[in-house]
Amino acid sequence: MLQHFIPDAAAFTNLGSIGYQLWRTFVIATAATGLAGLVSLILALLGARNIVTHSATLSWLIRGFASLMRNIPVIAWALLLLFSFKQNELTGYLALFLMNLGFLTRAFMETIEDFNPDKLEALRATGATYPQALAQSLLPEISVPISEWLLYSVENNLRDATLVGLLTGTGVGFLFDLYFKSLNYPAAGLVVLTLVILVIALEMVANLIRKVIA
Numbered sequence: 001m002l003q004h005f006i007p008d009a010a011a012f013t014n015l016g017s018i019g020y021q022l023w024r025t026f027v028i029a030t031a032a033t034g035l036a037g038l039v040s041l042i043l044a045l046l047g048a049r050n051i052v053t054h055s056a057t058l059s060w061l062i063r064g065f066a067s068l069m070r071n072i073p074v075i076a077w078a079l080l081l082l083f084s085f086k087q088n089e090l091t092g093y094l095a096l097f098l099m100n101l102g103f104l105t106r107a108f109m110e111t112i113e114d115f116n117p118d119k120l121e122a123l124r125a126t127g128a129t130y131p132q133a134l135a136q137s138l139l140p141e142i143s144v145p146i147s148e149w150l151l152y153s154v155e156n157n158l159r160d161a162t163l164v165g166l167l168t169g170t171g172v173g174f175l176f177d178l179y180f181k182s183l184n185y186p187a188a189g190l191v192v193l194t195l196v197i198l199v200i201a202l203e204m205v206a207n208l209i210r211k212v213i214a
Contacts, residue, residue, distance in 0.1 A: 004189075011190045018190060024089070028096065041104075043062050044062075062105065065102070066102045066105035069103075092164040092170055112142060151206040155202055161173070
């Protein structure tokens with residue numbers, strides 16, 4: 001690795017292409033987390049047992065759905081979706097979305113079930129509607145852990161998106177595969193280096209955001 005994958009001057013001529021594909025990979029990873037987070041929050045509110053006590057069947061179905069979705073690896077999702085959507089960015093996006101949907105639904109449900117429902121009932125007793133009570137009591141209290149879960153998912157998605165890109169022929173994963181198979185190892189090493197820098201930078205930004213919202 002030290003002999004072949006060290007970026008040289010010729011490798012840096014590809015930095016523009018690598019940066020562009022890295023940006024596209026980041027956008028896909030973030031977009032998949034955003035949509036999955038929104039849908040997961042809705043499912044978690046419908047399935048949390050401490051705030052929807054009258055719908056045990058629905059809670060059981062949502063919990064089972066989340067467990068099923070999160071236990072299918074993202075690579076398996078990518079391979080399954082390739083049969084329908086072929087090699088394109090939509091395949092990678094859907095694979096990340098489906099995996100995150102199960103993971104975040106379960107994480108959000110557990111976060112909501114740690115909430116004390118007495119506050120919700122107190123607001124209902126004052127005449128607030130159910131959505132108003134949720135918006136004024138539950139959502140502000142769980143906003144910090146929900147944000148932390150979303151940031152964690154973005155970090156994981158960026159790593160997974162690179163691997164998914166190898167299968168779907170998109171993003172920075174495609175560039176790495178292209179350079180590697182064409183024996184352009186210095187350029188492939190530069191792809192890995194830029195990805196590591198982006199992941200570390202994203203983690204540092206996420207830590208700063210956690211300190212601000214905590």
